[in-house]
Amino acid sequence: MAVDAARPQSHATPPQSPAAPPQTYMSAALPGALKSALLTALVTLGLCFPIVAWETQLDIESRLTLVSWWGYVAAFVAIAFVGRFAYVMWRALPREQRQAIAPRAKLSADVKQRIAIVGLLLLIFFPFISIAAAGTAGSIKWIDNYGTQILIYILLAWGLNIVVGLAGLLDLGYVAFYAVGAYSSALLAKNFGLSFWLCLPLAGIFAAMYGLMIGIPVLRLRGDYLAIVTLAFAEIVQRVAVNWDTVTGGYNGISGIPRPTLFGYSLSPGPDSLPSLLGLAPSPLYRVIFLFYLVLVMALLVNWVATRLRRLPLGRAWEALREDEIACRSLGINTVTTKLSAFATGAFFGGIAGPLFAARQGIVSPSSFVFMESAMILAIVVLGGLGSQLGVAIAAVVMIGGTELLRELGWLKAVFGPEFDPGKYRMLIFGFAMVLLMVVRPRGFITHRDPSITLGGRQTERQA
Numbered sequence: 126m127a128v129d130a131a132r133p134q135s136h137a138t139p140p141q142s143p144a145a146p147p148q149t150y151m152s153a154a155l156p157g158a159l160k161s162a163l164l165t166a167l168v169t170l171g172l173c174f175p176i177v178a179w180e181t182q183l184d185i186e187s188r189l190t191l192v193s194w195w196g197y198v199a200a201f202v203a204i205a206f207v208g209r210f211a212y213v214m215w216r217a218l219p220r221e222q223r224q225a226i227a228p229r230a231k232l233s234a235d236v237k238q239r240i241a242i243v244g245l246l247l248l249i250f251f252p253f254i255s256i257a258a259a260g261t262a263g264s265i266k267w268i269d270n271y272g273t274q275i276l277i278y279i280l281l282a283w284g285l286n287i288v289v290g291l292a293g294l295l296d297l298g299y300v301a302f303y304a305v306g307a308y309s310s311a312l313l314a315k316n317f318g319l320s321f322w323l324c325l326p327l328a329g330i331f332a333a334m335y336g337l338m339i340g341i342p343v344l345r346l347r348g349d350y351l352a353i354v355t356l357a358f359a360e361i362v363q364r365v366a367v368n369w370d371t372v373t374g375g376y377n378g379i380s381g382i383p384r385p386t387l388f389g390y391s392l393s394p395g396p397d398s399l400p401s402l403l404g405l406a407p408s409p410l411y412r413v414i415f416l417f418y419l420v421l422v423m424a425l426l427v428n429w430v431a432t433r434l435r436r437l438p439l440g441r442a443w444e445a446l447r448e449d450e451i452a453c454r455s456l457g458i459n460t461v462t463t464k465l466s467a468f469a470t471g472a473f474f475g476g477i478a479g480p481l482f483a484a485r486q487g488i489v490s491p492s493s494f495v496f497m498e499s500a501m502i503l504a505i506v507v508l509g510g511l512g513s514q515l516g517v518a519i520a521a522v523v524m525i526g527g528t529e530l531l532r533e534l535g536w537l538k539a540v541f542g543p544e545f546d547p548g549k550y551r552m553l554i555f556g557f558a559m560v561l562l563m564v565v566r567p568r569g570f571i572t573h574r575d576p577s578i579t580l581g582g583r584q585t586e587r588q589a
Contacts, residue, residue, distance in 0.1 A: 154217030162210035169205035173198045176553070212564065237515050237571070244518070248276075248421055252414045261410055268413050270529050273485055276420040277478055279521045282505040283427050283514060284474025289503065290512040291440065292467035293447025295352040298339075298359025299502055302332040302472040304366060304494035306479020311379040311489050312372070321385035325480045332476020333469045335362075340468035344461055347450070359499060366491040378490025382483050384412060385419065420481050427474050428514055434470070443467055444512075501525075508562060510569030520569070528555055 180192045247254075251272055255264035285299045309331045310324035319327075343354050366373045373379065384391060390399035392415045394407035401407065434440045442463045445453040454460055483489050501524070509520030531554060 154214060158210050158213035158217070161213050162206045165209035166202045166206040169202050170198065173201055177201060208561075241515055245425075248272075252417060256410075261408065265410055265413050268410075268417050269485070271526055272417045273413070273420050274529075275522055275525045276417070276424050277481055277485070278502065278505065278525050279518050280420070280424045280427055280478045280481070281475055281502050282509070282517045282521050283424070283431055284471045284478070285502050286506050286509075286512065286514070286517050287431060287434070287443070287474070288467050288471035289506050290510075290517075291435065291447060292443040292464065294464065294467060295348060296355045296468075296471070297352045297496075297499055297503065298355035298357070298362075299471070299475055300494045300496070300499040301339075301355075301359040301362040302336060302475030303479050303482070303498065304362050304489075304491075305332045305335050305472075306476030307483045307489045307494070308366060308373060308379070308479070309476075310480035311382045311483050314383050315379065315381065321383065321480060321484060325477055328480045329473040329476040332479070333473040335476075336468040336470075336472025337465055339472075340465045344464055356496070356499075359494075359496065363491055363494055366494070374490075376491060378488050378492075380488040382487055382489070384487070385416065385484050387415060416481075416485055420485075423477065423481065427477075431474075432514065439463075439466060504559065508559070508566075508569055510571040513569065513571040516569050516571030519571070524555075524559075527558065528552075531555060 177194055177197050180194060181189055182192050184190050252264070252268050255267040255272070258264070259267055281299070281303060284302075285296065288294050288296045288299070306328035310321075310328040313319045313324045313327060314321065339355060339358050343351055346354060367375060369375075370377075384393055386392070387399060390402065391397065392399055392412040394409060395401065398407075398411075400411045405411070435444075442453070442458050443466075445456065445458060446460060446463050446467075450460060453463070479489075482493070486493070505520045505524055506517055508516075508524065509518070510516035
């Protein structure tokens with residue numbers, strides 16, 4: 126017993142050394158942070174040469190001259206250096222210390238529900254808030270550009286969220302369904318005299334049929350190959366819209382598309398319009414407000430359908446396909462019908478957004494359905510969080526509303542001079558903001574969501 130007592134305990138837990146202070150980690154990472162920040166500043170300097178450093182202008186004698194903007198170059202390089210240095214130093218800290226300094230809160234189901242309710246109330250009263258803030262004439266731009274346009278993108282993103290976020294099928298040609306819906310509704314309204322309310326479901330059906338056409342050839346494709354094929358289909362639609370000018374009007378598009386009516390009465394200014402019959406003063410504001418609420422109702426309907434589909438066996442099959450296709454097949458799920466249903470459902474939602482766009486613009490042309498639109502919609506889904514309806518809506522407001530707000534940066538002329546044009550650097554600032562967001566939130570705005578189905582008890586959150 127004495128020998129055993131004197132024998133050292135080999136399984137004893139060694140004493141825990143205290144955590145090193147943050148200054149130790151930061152001093153060790155300082156040389157690497159300076160090197161990385163300097164390299165980032167040099168890359169920024171190289172990129173600024175063709176973009177920011179010089180601008181061509183015409184002088185008094187109509188000769189082309191080069192104007193240098195080295196002050197802007199210095200500002201961008203300094204921002205890149207400081208931002209990269211701060212990021213590397215922040216990442217040098219252990220994860221526990223980073224969370225202690227800036228804890229990352231997880232949104233519970235109750236918090237997300239409150240956010241959704243507040244957002245819905247703001248949307249309902251948004252036209253009245255715009256009228257009170259900007260007046261009758263000035264509110265038209267705010268309701269149209271910051272209301273209707275954002276809601277259309279939310280509707281599109283919710284449709285793509287089914288294909289990408291739930292089914293896990295990377296689609297780079299989602300704008301094709303958008304174009305099919307817009308052109309089909311415009312052609313049906315102009316050539317056959319169908320009303321907007323008939324063109325709306327028909328456009329969705331035509332887009333769903335086109336989604337099946339895309340889905341059948343790509344059943345065996347995954348990942349990058351699937352993305353390339355869907356992108357090719359979108360280019361086919363865009364080329365057809367350009368070259369089949371006898372039907373689509375070519376680059377000129379289709380103009381004079383009838384506006385949606387309410388109980389057979391037009392909302393546009395005119396003697397036979399509904400505002401005139403009610404004794405209201407002629408104004409395009411009534412049509413803009415009506416279209417805003419119409420798009421809002423359609424977006425809410427799409428959200429309701431998509432949420433219900435997630436809880437059905439079809440929605441659970443989409444999520445199983447996203448997680449592991451081989452395991453999905455081993456469970457007896459028909460992956461062919463699962464993929465086709467995802468493509469068709471997402472295409473239908475994209476198709477019904479087409480008539481809403483045509484009603485807003487009054488014209489459809491191939492320039493409205495380029496690859497940049499697909500990239501924007503896909504970026505909204507990724508930044509919002511794959512599979513998260515609320516996150517996608519927030520991302521659409523930030524991205525579309527942010528790009529529109531960057532047009533209103535006239536106050537920057539007081540900082541950079543009267544010759545500074547914010548519109549020229551709008552996409553540059555927007556791209557920088559997207560990169561910064563992906564660094565801070567790589568999984569999107571809302572990275573957690575409730576499971577579609579549980580085995581009883583209170584639902585717990587898991588990572589999407």
